[in-house]
Amino acid sequence: MPATPKTPGASPAPATKIITDLTAPRSAVGTASYRCGNGGVITIQNLGRSLRVVGPDGVAEEFAASPANQSSRYQEAATHDAIVIDGREALVMKRGSTPQTCRR
Structure with missing residues (x-):
């Protein structure tokens, strides 16, 4: 049976979906930007x-x-700074500073 030639204008394969929801299961790796109350972006x-x-x-x-067995609270070992992820918000706690809420 002869091969079917590709027709011009055929739709390309669907793009790979990138997961940026940090509340997704741990196997999902993604990146997200958050705007913080002080105007900065992390x-x-x-x-x-x-x-x-x-x-x-x-x-x-x-x-x-x-x-180690959860996916919403994180701590930096040397400084004890911490981040709590809750949906589209990240609470950023740095030693000596007021905690900040950052939103996607």
Whole structure:
């Protein structure tokens, strides 16, 4: 049986969906930007068992799940800074600063 030639204008394969919801199961890796109350923007990348957070100053920190078996509370080991993810909000707690709510 002869092969069917491709017709011009045929629709391409559907694009791969990128998951950016950080409340999704840990197997989902994604990145989301959050606007904070002070006008700054942070970027949070879900790495599964941890988060990589890039602050408005461009400095990246890694936060491990705390405790290790959950996916909404994260803590940075050296500074004890913490992030709590709740839906489209992230509560960012830094030592010596007032906690900030950041929203996607």
